[in-house]
Amino acid sequence: MAFANQSFLDIPETYLFSMISRRVDEVLRRRPDLRILRMGIGDVTRPLPPACVAALHKATDEMADAATFRGYGPEQGYLFLREAAAREEYQARGCDIAPDEIFVGDGSKNDIAAFVDLFGQHNRIGIPDPVYPVYLDSVRIAGFSPLQVLLLPCTADTDFALPVPDTRLDILYLCSPNNPTGTAMNRDRLARLVAYAREHGTLVLFDAAYEAYVQSPDVPRSIYEIPGARDVAVEFRSYSKTAGFTGLRCSLSVVPRGLLARTRVGHDVDLHRLWLRRQTTKFNGCPYIVQRAAEAVYTPEGKAQVAALIDGYRETTARIRAAFASLGNPVYGGVDAPYVWVRVPGGMTSQEYFDHLLERYGIVGTPGSGFGACGEGYIRFSGFSRPADVTHLEEVLRS
Numbered sequence: 001m002a003f004a005n006q007s008f009l010d011i012p013e014t015y016l017f018s019m020i021s022r023r024v025d026e027v028l029r030r031r032p033d034l035r036i037l038r039m040g041i042g043d044v045t046r047p048l049p050p051a052c053v054a055a056l057h058k059a060t061d062e063m064a065d066a067a068t069f070r071g072y073g074p075e076q077g078y079l080f081l082r083e084a085a086a087r088e089e090y091q092a093r094g095c096d097i098a099p100d101e102i103f104v105g106d107g108s109k110n111d112i113a114a115f116v117d118l119f120g121q122h123n124r125i126g127i128p129d130p131v132y133p134v135y136l137d138s139v140r141i142a143g144f145s146p147l148q149v150l151l152l153p154c155t156a157d158t159d160f161a162l163p164v165p166d167t168r169l170d171i172l173y174l175c176s177p178n179n180p181t182g183t184a185m186n187r188d189r190l191a192r193l194v195a196y197a198r199e200h201g202t203l204v205l206f207d208a209a210y211e212a213y214v215q216s217p218d219v220p221r222s223i224y225e226i227p228g229a230r231d232v233a234v235e236f237r238s239y240s241k242t243a244g245f246t247g248l249r250c251s252l253s254v255v256p257r258g259l260l261a262r263t264r265v266g267h268d269v270d271l272h273r274l275w276l277r278r279q280t281t282k283f284n285g286c287p288y289i290v291q292r293a294a295e296a297v298y299t300p301e302g303k304a305q306v307a308a309l310i311d312g313y314r315e316t317t318a319r320i321r322a323a324f325a326s327l328g329n330p331v332y333g334g335v336d337a338p339y340v341w342v343r344v345p346g347g348m349t350s351q352e353y354f355d356h357l358l359e360r361y362g363i364v365g366t367p368g369s370g371f372g373a374c375g376e377g378y379i380r381f382s383g384f385s386r387p388a389d390v391t392h393l394e395e396v397l398r399s
């Protein structure tokens with residue numbers, strides 16, 4: 001019989017979303033007429049931009065014709081997408097990133113979890129708390145012991161931005177704009193973390209899945225806006241929350257040339273080469289038609305449609321924020337990210353407040369404790385909620 005991966009068995013089960021659906025079912029059994037407002041899960045609710053749909057149709061037709069059919073694509077992704085992304089996402093904003101430093105993936109959850117393959121077991125890894133659970137779980141599944149992982153508290157005192165660590169780390173995960181807190185690091189905070197990474201030789205894994213939501217002028221959309229960051233940072237980007245690709249799957253990982261890791265005996269290794277090697281071994285690419293749809297995001301029509309999509313989600317996020325603020329709860333985030341992070345009132349736990357909102361109003365959030373110990377005392381609401389649900393939320397909270 002096969003032996004199971006013990007590291008996998010040792011990570012705690014995630015009961016969060018099964019707990020949420022079980023509690024909703026229980027309440028509906030007792031009160032079948034209660035309108036449930038599902039504002040917990042961070043999936044998008046609006047359709048794809050028409051420019052992306054047109055590109056999908058066109059590319060599908062190409063696949064139906066022997067003259068234009070494509071099989072396996074280039075391992076790093078098609079050049080048309082890498083060139084468009086380098087130009088529009090980076091060079092247009094003054095970031096020195098070339099197309100051959102970009103890898104196209106099939107979702108940044110996969111990219112982030114897969115990147116752990118590149119790391120040796122003796123690294124000291126810093127992970128903020130609260131946090132998108134994929135970082136910690138993928139590190140633990142890869143066999144890193146809990147002793148090698150340092151959870152770094154992020155609190156309301158710093159608007160949930162990570163303070164500069166007071167210890168040396170080999171690898172540091174960062175997520176800005178942040179899931180779950182909905183806050184984003186300003187230039188000064190991010191610059192201090194880049195300076196820390198340069199001083200200590202720390203590799204930063206920067207998750208920018210929500211960069212499209214940034215609107216404050218002093219919040220960078222890419223870590224490469226900080227001078228010197230390309231010597232210490234990998235960046236992950238996703239089309240999921242930018243252009244509604246959660247069901248299509250397309251992402252970018254940026255590994256600058258010259259970014260180095262070390263062998264155990266102290267030799268330098270080029271991380272770009274290592275990531276290419278990993279991808280060519282375990283990944284066969286994002287579908288051609290999906291890469292064409294992603295390319296359409298950068299056409300004039302695509303840009304206008306994506307901007308309208310993001311504006312729509314910004315509006316629902318702002319309304320959710322205002323609705324909870326009107327109850328007197330301290331609220332965080334929701335300006336540069338599509339999540340609102342609400343302080344639980346009256347000494348309740350995250351779970352108790354979740355239950356209270358569900359029982360009383362049918363509102364479903366995500367208890368902050370599900371994102372780490374420092375998430376206790378908060379609840380997260382998703383700005384991807386449907387406008388009609390937000391209208392109902394405003395009505396019930398006013399009543």
Ligand code: PLP
Pocket residue numbers: 042106107108109110132175178179207209237238239240245246250251
């Ligand atoms: N990073 C963060 C912070 C996220 O919240 C998510 C999805 O919710 C992802 C990455 C993964 O996005 P995808 O795999 O859809 O590209």
